[in-house]
Amino acid sequence: MYSEPFFSLQYRPDVAFWSGYMSFRSSVFTFTALVALVSAALAQEPRPAPAPPVIGAKSYLLIDSRTGMELAAHQPDMRLAPASLTKLMTAYVVFQALAKDQIQLTDLVTISEKAWRTGGSRMFVEVGKQVPVQDLLLGTIVQSGNDSSVALAEYVAGSEGVFAELMNQYVAALGMTASHFTNSTGLPDENHYSTARDLAILAQAIVQEFPEYYKWYSRKEFTWNDITQPNRNNLLWRDDSVDGMKTGHTDDAGYCLVSSAKRDGMRIISVVLGTASAKSRIDGSQALLNYGFRFYETRLLYKAGTAITDARIWKSANEVSELGTMEDVYITIPRGSYDSLEMVLNVPHILSAPVSAGQPLAEFSVSLNGESLLTESLRALDDNPEGSLWQRARDGISLWFE
Secondary structure, three states: OOOOOOOOOOOOHHHHHHHHHHHHHHOOOOHHHHHHHHHHHHHOOOOOOOOOOOOOOOEEEEEEOOOOOEEEEEOOOOOEOOHHHHHHHHHHHHHHHHHOOOOOOOOEEEOOHHHHHOOOOOOOOOOOOEEEHHHHHHHHHOOOOHHHHHHHHHHHHOOHHHHHHHHHHHHHHHOOOOOEOOOOOOOOOOOOEEOHHHHHHHHHHHHHHOHHHHHHHHOOEEEEOOEEEEOOOOHHHHOOOEEEEEEEEEOOOEEEEEEEEEEOOEEEEEEEEEEOOHHHHHHHHHHHHHHHHHHEEEEEEEOOOOOOEEEEEEOEOOOEEEEEOOOOEEEEEEOOOHHHOEEEEEOOOOEEOOEOOOOEEEEEEEEEOOEEEEEEEEEEOOOEOEOOHHHHHHHHHHHOOO
16 A cells, blocks of 8 residues: 655646636625735745855855755865864764774773873873873863874874874765865864865764764863863854854864754754854854754654555565565655655566565655655565465466566
8 A cells, every 4th residue: 555644736826826817807806815816826836945044154064964955055065174173073983983892981091292282272181191081082072172182093093193094984984075184183284174065974973873972062061170161162052952063263274163953853964164253153053053944844754664555576475565664764845845745656567576574676756846855765564475386377377468
């Protein structure tokens, strides 16, 4: 059976208008009534989202965190210095090491002289002292410590140079095609660069893969060595829906911010690079987040394991197999356009046994106003083995006439 959570709305504003116009001629209508008639006809047409706000940034990108849908962009593939946004990748590599049980949060890290001497923003660790991995992560995430970043890099990989190689391995694994890192801090280097698109991919990975650590990006302050430093992401104080992520600044990079916010179950990620001041990166990021939440929504189309349609399986023990998806399917669309979505099923005419659960057998695509939004495989929800000798012989004869 075909289960469809939305329907296609075919609307003819020309027919609606002229039908109303004839009624207008045959009876006495006021001008206000005619305006209302036209407005009602137009209201049934899905409205595209307006243009995003103009902000003073060299580059920016706004995406839905769950679907990766691009909501707004300006030069998102421009290679730029990422400054301390680099520490998103530094933390990601450490999170991976924790997930693989290569290190533990309680491990004590001896601070090297190199880490202690690293300039720029600091956690103020002391050379020769031992600091737990968790505190070094908080110093890196909340205080943007360059010293803590180097200490973590040395502990995970033996040296910052080898750690940078790990960073670039994860760059490749995540599909960050226009990024390259040479250090764990974001200090200037001509071979150290990224893009808004790549940093959005990285932020999305942290949110989805490491929710237990992502919560640290919402910490408003952290104290180490009797020194309390606030998180430089001022959006944490301005907007309650914002719960991360990271600021950055150098003379070359300008003021940068990756921010993440969640409202009514929808999470979006904003990457703003190369603004002229700390205020402009905050104001620009806030404008983008407000735009995304106001004009877009993310909906669940199908839950994993739900039968979307079924298919005739020839020569099988069960004549029909139910088809669905193995994972929840979400879609991000302009607000108010859900009822105008159209779905097309593409099921091969002949499918033969045996069929295994999870095997891709067909696909469906979803479009809006003729624009394709997503295409997903439809998979068998259960095993369907070969039928008996009689079933196979019967279907073999029937197939002659297909």
